[in-house]
Structure formats: C-alpha cells, structure tokens
Amino acid sequence: MGNRTFRAGVMVASAAILMAAWVPSISSGATAPAKAYTWGINAELSGPVSYYGTQIQTGLKAFVKAANANVGKKGHKTNLVALDNQASGSQAATNQTQLITSNHAIGTFGNVLSSDCQAATGITARYKVPMACLSVNTPNPWVYDLGDNNGTSTSADLAAAAKVSGLSNPKIAVLVINTLTDITMASDLSIAAAAAGDSVVSNQQLSLSATDFTVPVANIVAAKPDVIVMSALGTQLVTIQQQLASSGVTVPILFVDGSTNMPQVVSLPSTVTNVYPMFGATPLIQPNSTDKYVKAYIKALKGVGVVPSLVSLNGSVANVYLSAYAFSLAQAKCGSQCTGPKMQSLLDQTKFSLGALVSNYSFTPTNHDPFSKWYVYHLTAGQHFTLVGTYVARQ
Amino acid sequence: MSVAAQAVEGSIATGAIYGLVGSGFAVIFRATKVLSFTQSGFMLVGAFTFYDIITVWKLGFLLAILISAAAVAALSALVYFFVFARVASSAAFATSIATIGLAGVFQAIIAIKFGTTPLTLPLVVSSHSYKFLGVFVPTVDIISTVIALIGFALLLMVLRFTPVGRRMEAVADNAPLAVHLGVSAARTSTAAWALAGATAAVAGSIFSLRTFVVDPAGTSNLAMVAFPAIILAGMDSVGGVLLGGLIFAGVQNFVYIVWGEQWVTIASFVMMLALLGVRPSGFFGTPDAVRL
Numbered sequence: 098m099g100n101r102t103f104r105a106g107v108m109v110a111s112a113a114i115l116m117a118a119w120v121p122s123i124s125s126g127a128t129a130p131a132k133a134y135t136w137g138i139n140a141e142l143s144g145p146v147s148y149y150g151t152q153i154q155t156g157l158k159a160f161v162k163a164a165n166a167n168v169g170k171k172g173h174k175t176n177l178v179a180l181d182n183q184a185s186g187s188q189a190a191t192n193q194t195q196l197i198t199s200n201h202a203i204g205t206f207g208n209v210l211s212s213d214c215q216a217a218t219g220i221t222a223r224y225k226v227p228m229a230c231l232s233v234n235t236p237n238p239w240v241y242d243l244g245d246n247n248g249t250s251t252s253a254d255l256a257a258a259a260k261v262s263g264l265s266n267p268k269i270a271v272l273v274i275n276t277l278t279d280i281t282m283a284s285d286l287s288i289a290a291a292a293a294g295d296s297v298v299s300n301q302q303l304s305l306s307a308t309d310f311t312v313p314v315a316n317i318v319a320a321k322p323d324v325i326v327m328s329a330l331g332t333q334l335v336t337i338q339q340q341l342a343s344s345g346v347t348v349p350i351l352f353v354d355g356s357t358n359m360p361q362v363v364s365l366p367s368t369v370t371n372v373y374p375m376f377g378a379t380p381l382i383q384p385n386s387t388d389k390y391v392k393a394y395i396k397a398l399k400g401v402g403v404v405p406s407l408v409s410l411n412g413s414v415a416n417v418y419l420s421a422y423a424f425s426l427a428q429a430k431c432g433s434q435c436t437g438p439k440m441q442s443l444l445d446q447t448k449f450s451l452g453a454l455v456s457n458y459s460f461t462p463t464n465h466d467p468f469s470k471w472y473v474y475h476l477t478a479g480q481h482f483t484l485v486g487t488y489v490a491r492q
Numbered sequence: 493m494s495v496a497a498q499a500v501e502g503s504i505a506t507g508a509i510y511g512l513v514g515s516g517f518a519v520i521f522r523a524t525k526v527l528s529f530t531q532s533g534f535m536l537v538g539a540f541t542f543y544d545i546i547t548v549w550k551l552g553f554l555l556a557i558l559i560s561a562a563a564v565a566a567l568s569a570l571v572y573f574f575v576f577a578r579v580a581s582s583a584a585f586a587t588s589i590a591t592i593g594l595a596g597v598f599q600a601i602i603a604i605k606f607g608t609t610p611l612t613l614p615l616v617v618s619s620h621s622y623k624f625l626g627v628f629v630p631t632v633d634i635i636s637t638v639i640a641l642i643g644f645a646l647l648l649m650v651l652r653f654t655p656v657g658r659r660m661e662a663v664a665d666n667a668p669l670a671v672h673l674g675v676s677a678a679r680t681s682t683a684a685w686a687l688a689g690a691t692a693a694v695a696g697s698i699f700s701l702r703t704f705v706v707d708p709a710g711t712s713n714l715a716m717v718a719f720p721a722i723i724l725a726g727m728d729s730v731g732g733v734l735l736g737g738l739i740f741a742g743v744q745n746f747v748y749i750v751w752g753e754q755w756v757t758i759a760s761f762v763m764m765l766a767l768l769g770v771r772p773s774g775f776f777g778t779p780d781a782v783r784l
Contacts, residue, residue: 145709147608275753302753306713308509308699309741311502312748315495318628332610332705339704343621344628361705364612 133174134428136161136421137196139189139217139228140207142181145305146330149209149231149357149413153243154179155401156414157206160421163397175425178202184209186216193217197224203436204424206243206417208232211277214240225437227444229420231357231413233465234277238441241423242466244416245377246490247282247328250353251289253375253471253488254326258295260486261349261373261475262323270299270322272313272329272337279328282353286326298322303329314340328353331361338365338372347371351473356381357412367479374482376472377490379419379455381482382410388453394418407480419455423447423467466490497627499745503738505633505702506745508640510718510737512695515647516688517715517722518730522664523684525584527727530571530591531692532715533598536708538564538693540602543611543706553616557639557697561690568689569682576685577678595712602708610707613700636698643694644734647687651730656683664728720764726777736775 138157140150157177165174178200182189189208196202197220205221206229208214214230221228222239229243258267271286273279280302287297299320301313314337317325325341327334327350334352341347348371355362355374362374382391384405394415395405403409427443428435447467448459458467471490474482513535520528538560545556571594579587617635621628651657662670663680671677699714700706718737725736740760747759773779 145713147709148610151608304753304756306710306717307753308710308714308717309502309506309744311506312495312499312745313753315498315502318498319495330610332703332707332710335612335705336703339619340630343619343630343632345621360609361612366615 133176134204135176135178135200135202136424137192137200137202137205138177138179138207139182139192139196139205140179140231141184141209141213142179144184146184146209148360150181150207152357152413153207153209153231153417155398155403156417157421159397159401159403159414160418160425162400163393164421164425166400182208182213182217184213186212189213189217190220193220193228197221197226202226203428203440205229206420209413215277225441227424227436227441229417229424231416232276232278234281236465238462240465241420241444241460242468243420244413245354245356245375245468246466247278247353247377248285249466249468249490250282250375250377250471251285252491253377253473254286254351254353255289255293255295256488257351257373257375257471257473257486258324258326258349261351261473264323266294266296267323268296268298268321270301270317270320270325271297272299272301272303272317272325272327274305274329274333275302276305282328303333305330307333310337310340313337314344317341318344318346322348324348325350326353327351330354331358334358334372335361335365338369342369342371349373351375353377355474356415359408359411362476363407363480365476365479370475370477372476373485374474374476376411376474377470378416378468379411380453380470380472380484380487381407381474382415382454383407384410386453390452390454394454407482415454419451419458419467422451423449423458423460494626495749497625499749500742501627501629501633503742503745505637507721507738507741508637508644508734509695509699509702509714510721510741511734512640512643512691512698512737513715513718514722514725514733514737515644515730516691516695518725518728518733519647519651519660519684519688519691522728522730523660524576524587524681526576526591527584527588528591528685528688529588529715530568530594530598531688532712533595534564534568534689534692535696535699535715536602536712537567537598537696538689539696539700539706539711540606541693542697542700543606543613546616547614553697553701557694560697561643561693564693565686565690568692569686571689572682572685573678577681599708599712606708608708610705610710613704613706615704617701632702632704636702639694639698643691647691648731650687656680660684720760722774723764724767724774726774728778729774729776732774732776 138154140153141147142150161175161177180192182192196205204227208230211232211234218237229241231244233242271283273283290297299316351373353375356376430443431440445460445462450456457469460467469490471488473485475485516531541560542556545551618631621630659675659680696711721736721740725732744756747756
C-alpha cells in the first residue's frame, strides 16, 4: 500500500471517527441539554404487577415534565430512562447496572416487588446511587421507600381491627401475598397480635399468580374470624371478597394495599360494605380538592394526559410524585450531577409537608420510610370513602 | 365445613377450566404437531371481547361467551391461514417459538386498547351459594364448570362425528397417508386452529367470570399455570386433558392444605418433571413408537 493510499485511508478513518463522535452528540443534544440530570425507572412494566410499574412511570413523567417546564432555559432539566425489569430479580439487577453505568442515572425509582428491590440493592449500594423502591424489605442506606410500607402497618392493623369489629380483642385472619414485605408484615402482625391479646386464627399466603382461591377462602370460613387483614393484588381482593360473601362471611376486611389498588377497590359492587381500604402514604386524594398542592399535582398529571379521578390520583402515582419531589429538593441543594454520599446525606435530611397531599414526609439516616401515618377508610356505595381513623405508622 | 371437601369443589371448578385450556393446545398439537403458545393470547382476546360485550353491548354472559368464541375462532383461523400456514413447512419447534411471539403481539394489542389495569366485571351471575354436604357451591362455579364441560363435550363431538373432525383425526393418526388420500392438511389445520381459538375464548371468559375480573396478566398466565395439566394428560390427548386438569387442580389444592402455598408451584412442576421421566407421553398421550 502506497503512502498516498495510506494517508487517504487515515483521513477516511478519522472522518468516520469524527462522524461517529458527532452523531450521538447531536442526537443526545436534541433531547437532553449537556447538564441534564438523568433519572432511571427500573420497574415492572410487564408481567403480573405491571399496573403498579406503569403507575410509577406515569407519576414520574408527570413530575419531570412539570419540573422541566419550570426550570427555564438555564436550569438543569431532567431526563427519564425507563427499563422494564419484567418482575425478575436478575433483570432488576441488570437494569440497575445499565441505568447507573450506561445512562449515568443519579437516582432511580421503581421496583414494585421487594424481591426485585433487593436484587438491585447491591448494585445501587456499590455505585452509591440512591434508589427508591415501592416495596422495601431489607433496609439499606442507599434504598428509600417510595410507597406505603406494609411493614409499618402492624399497630394500625390491630387498632383498626378492634375499631371496625367493635371488639377489644378480635379474632384476626391474615391473608397476604408471598412477597418478602408481606411475609414479614404477616409475621410481625402475629407477634404483635399475641402481645396485644388478640388471636390470629388463620395466617395464609397467596401466590401472585394464584388461579384458585378455594382453599384460602375455606380456611378463613372455617376459622370464623371477626376481621380479616389482607394484603394482596386488587384482583385478588375482588375475587376473595366475592367468594367469602357467597360463603356467608361478611366480616370487615382491612385491605392494607388500598391506595395502590384503587381501580379494583372502587369497582367493587356498590352493595359491598365490608371493605376498609388502608392508605399508608397519602390520605385519599380527591379530584375536586381545593388544596394548592393537590391542584399542582393534578395539573402535573393532566400534563401527561391523565384524567383526574379517584383511581388516577391515588396510589403509586402520588407516591412516586412525592419521592421525585424529595429527590429534586436534595438534588437542588447538592448541585449538578451530584450523587453519592453527599446526595445521600442531603436526602437523609429531607423533610417537608405539602398541604393535603402529605404531612411530615421525612427521611433520616436511620429511617428511609418517609410516611408517618396510616389512614383507614370505610368504602360504601361503590366510591364513597369515610375516614375511620388515622393511625401512627411504626416499624 | 371441611376445608378438604371445599377444596374438592374448587378443584372441580378450576380443573374444568384447566381442561378446557388444555384441550385447545391438544387439538392444535394433534393436527399440526405444533405446541401453540398463541392460545394464551387468544384467551386474553376472548376474555376482553367477553368483557366488552357485557359492558358495552349490555348482552347476557351466555351470549357474550358465544360471540366471543365465534370471534376468536375466526381470528385464530385467519392467523393460521395468513401467518402459520406460510411457515408450516419449517420445523414444528420453530413454529412453536413463533407462536410465543404472536401471543406477545396480542398482549400488546390488548394493552393498547384496554390498558394494563385489570377490569372488574359487573355482577352478571348471582353471588348466591348452594350448600351441599356442608360444602358451599357458588352459582358462578356451577355455571363456569357446566360451560367448560359443555364446551369440552362439543369439541369431542366435533372431533368424533363431523367430517372435519374425522379429517383431523386422520391427519393426527397418519398425516402423510391422510394427505395421500386427499385430505387437505391446510384446511384441516385451519379448522383445528379455529376450534382451539374457540376453546381459548371460552376458557378466558369463564375464568374471568369465576374471578369477577378480566386481568391481562392473570388470564394470559393461566395457560402457563395449566401447562402441567396438559403434560399430565399427554400433549395429543384431547379427552385426557380434562382429567389432567382435574388431577392437577386437585394436587395444587392438596399441596396448599398440607404444606402451604409456597410449595404449590414447586410440587406442580416436580410432578410434571417426574411424569416426564417415567411416561414422557403423559397418561393418555400417544407414545412415539420406533421400529428397530
């Protein structure tokens, strides 16, 4: 090969390298300013709990779009990168790695299942990037609770069980799905009930993919409880409530996952009067609220095409909105592209109240569950909610 | 009330649905030697069509099931005719893989049209339960089981007593000979896909009826949950899958009562693997005999 040919080859190669370097910078520049933050969504966007994952995606999109509209031209905008963990722990870990190392996410949100959160925890701790999970079973300095923590419901469950049953020491049937968080909750509830003089007459688990509820329902019928404490998918609530009713069991059902299963809760037949949805993060958010923070929240959701209703405003959408608010507060103090221990330290000092949306939302270095209360409602006539009581959330 | 006796009632209702799910797999497998995972997609389409007819058209649930079955049968036949008839010459294994992809397409279409949120069915069946020998028998269980058994009986009658059914049996017994004698393999396979589509739609509809919910994830997942029942009976035994479904549902409930929920999935698949080890063609399947 002659010198001229060699030089021509080098020039072509150099041009190709420059082109390669230039093209991504143009394409990323079109969607993201140079100093934009990146937040990751690592959630169950497909599979049996995809409803909750997509709710997280919607709430985060709403917050980010509203926030980006307010930062002006010189401010730091936020990009969102969403990856589906397919309700698989290994995929959750892979996604977490990709979001942090490839997409340079400085915070991530999602993980409906505590097992998926746990699988991603090692990765996020290794890279020192804070992660908000909907279900957290094992506390970690880098993991923040995004939603209702069923593990803090124990004392509220017992107090509400006494109130709705009208008995000081009711017989309780416990029915939970077989996630790490719920298994822990059921275990804690049994211990606390025994200490309080209550009796747990049935303690059962359900699979997420269960197709037949005959045996758990039969066990509850045979145990003759005064009240049922249930944490399950909304679809399972509908089926089990109906099956129990047709077996003559209409004792109160405290539904610990009330806020995150609003579509099924509000679609129960209007004749159903024994369901008590519990809200462990925000109180019930009404579409006609006049509170300025609720109005801002509704406006943000409308910005991404959400039509305000009891279903669309409550649950994981609201929870992740608050989580994003907390992260953005810490981010604003921390500075551009800040993450790691400094971001963690600022997050751990986060404390705010947003009117009727949430009160006393706070993280501390030893407590990453930001919510302090459980709200128990009585559902009647389809969509009518009456507050039964407000109870302190305890670990 | 005895929990065990109640479990028998539940196992019959669930097993009948598993059997109907399995019969669709078996019909297609007999006719084409393809294990069609598109059945889960057809169950989903059937369930949501059923939901739409009840909530939008305000028709009764029986009519809704019939219309849903007819619509999905037509869809299934068209899918075979326009998609799988074109790839039928390739290995059955490759076609089976392609059916997984198509099931995913149906799931995506349903998600676009209806969203990913499970939808609650209006109360179209009485919530009354009859008490028989101390066991609660909900009306919805009676209705869903009867519909499953009628669907199953109709399917067997079509296979036994109609010309198209006999052609399907001929292809299943000896495909090259049947084709040599003038049976159109393409038409027979199209008919098999239509029948299987109808059974999937009925199974999806009655499963939704029984759970009061049309759940995108739960309905498509049912096909996978019922799979050990199909293996138990034998892939090509249309009649056997009903018994396979009943046995499998009974085992699931037995395991739940004795060892708890956490052992149900493990026990189900261990049973399936153990059976495959000693009787690869299932209890009622046709063993592949090779003359040496």
